[in-house]
Amino acid sequence: MRIGLVLSNTPAYSETFFNSKIKGLLEHGVDVRLYCQSKKEDFTICPVFISPRVSRNPLLQFWYFIKEFTLLLPHLPAVFHYINLERKERTGFLQILKKTYLNAHLLKAKLDWLHFGFATMALGSETVANAIGAKMAVSFRGFDINVYPIKHPDCYNNLWKQIVKVHSISHYLYKKAVGLGLSSEIPFTIITPAVQIETLPSFKETANNDTIKIVTIARLSWIKGLDVAIAAMRILKENDIKFTYSIIGDGDKNHTERYKFMVYELGLNDEVVFCGKLPHSETLEHLSTADIYVQPSLNEGFCNAVLEAQAMGKLTIASNVGGLPENIVDDKTGWLFESQSSEALAKKLEMVISMNAEEKNEVSKNAMERVKKEFNIEKQMKEFLEFYNLE
Structure with missing residues (x-):
């Protein structure tokens, strides 16, 4: 096949x-x-x-057209069939010509x-x-x-x-x-x-200190809900909880500046760290030292980062949207919170932080076992x- x-x-x-x-x-x-x-x-x-090359230079593009259509000559039955199918869809002649060129590598x-x-x-x-x-x-x-x-x-x-x-x-x-x-x-x-379990860093119990390390892996994009998470961090600080919040990922200039300005306005410069985009191996090493992983997205199809966090036994909190409820079993392998609510996220974070070691270990164990069984x-x-x- x-x-x-x-x-x-x-x-x-x-x-x-x-x-x-x-x-x-x-x-x-x-x-x-x-x-x-x-x-x-x-x-x-x-x-x-x-796929066939596209150039702004009309002479170069004409040459690409001639070359590609010459290479299509041995595949004329497929090309003619494609043209007939497109005509049935009422595609115009020039559009058919363009689409035939762009799909030439597939038509062969x-x-x-x-x-x-x-x-x-x-x-x-x-x-x-x-x-x-x-x-x-x-x-x-x-x-x-x-x-x-x-x-x-x-x-x-x-x-x-x-x-x-x-x-x-x-x-x-x-x-x-x-x-x-x-x-x-x-x-x-x-x-x-x-998850390729064997390639992940081994489970590490985080250092027993007063500063909680929270991590999010996400593009700096509106759909990732980072403003919700940053606002939740402000609530934690107001409640005298010591923490660091690391955001791993990059984004366009507008979103990056917006989130950094929000951190400044909320007085979180000492707590929130923008790590930028890191190689996958460095990202996993960073995650391995975290106490809590947070995914505050406004929507997700599923989310690999949440799956990897659970596979590594990290206490994982995610918004209750999209495919995330299929990724996390709420209150068993992690926790879900009301989407777009910084108050709900802060409340969930405070609850997880206050859990005793035995309760935390039970959730970590459940998460690792489920990923190993269901997502291998x-x-x-x-x-x-x-x-x-x-x-």
């Missing part, structure tokens, strides 16, 4: 979801090929096919499955799988279902008609996609992110094999 996976870029070393999936399929004799807009030099797991493929790693990656390529005689699969991962359709209503109307099978990282995202028009008759599978790489791989009907 040959599977083509469409992503914007080849996955980085830390992107275990895609890397483990590709490696697992290869180990089971599947021919996996990646179709991307760019390739990292250190990626050598499987063959990579780069000989695949059994064409799997788009995000729903947004399938936009503009909805009929390609049909044109090349492959089955079309799409993954729902978060932004593609939570945010993109808000800005672009009905953007997936054509996509819903072409999908053969759906993969979602959470029940929440799948149900939201159905609300956006996906037919409930289309087969779907929930395959959550998984082996289980994820078995589910993907079943997804492609290989089991």
Whole structure:
């Protein structure tokens, strides 16, 4: 079997979801090929096919067009089929020409499955799988279902008609996609992110001192709810709780300045540390020394960071939104708080801080055991094999 996976870029070393999936399929004799807009030099797991280049220079772009359409000549049956499918969708001639060029790397493929790693990656390529005689699969991962359709209503109307099978990282995202028009008759599978337990730093009991170390791993973006967490830290300080709050991640200049100004205005410069973006290994080492992990997001498809925090036995608090209630078992492997409420988060933090060692250890143990049992790489791989009907 040959599977083509469409992503914007080849996955980085830390992107275990895609890397483990590709490696697992290869180990089971599947021919996996990646179709991307760019390739990292250190990626050598499987063959990579780069999408046609786009240039602002009209002469250079004309040359790219001629070159790409020449390379498509041996694949004329697929190209003609694609053009006919697009004409049925009432796509205009110039738009068909443009889409044929942009999808040239896919139209040359000989695949059994064409799997788009995000729903947004399938936009503009909805009929390609049909044109090349492959089955079309799409993954729902978060932004593609939570945010993109808000800005672009009905953007997936054509996509819903072409999908053969759906993969979602959470029940929440799948149900939201159905609300956006996906037919409930289309087969779907929930395959959550998984944790490579053996690569994580071993569980460390935090130092027994008066200063609580709290950590969040997130982009400095509005949807991550960092303003909620920062405001909660102000409440902790007012209640004479000694703590440090480390935020690991970066973002655009506007959001970064906004959060840093908020910290300054609330008098939290001594407590809140912006660590910036760190390598995955350094991020995990940072997390291993934390007392509490906080995920204050306004929405999440599932959230790998929350899963890794639990896998490392960290006391984890997250907002009760999106796929997070599927990630955490409230009051057993961690705690959920009312979204967008800094008061609710502060109250939950104070409750966790006041727990005795035995109670904290019980939650840590529950979290580690659940992740090891339910969110391991082996289980994820078995589910993907079943997804492609290989089991």
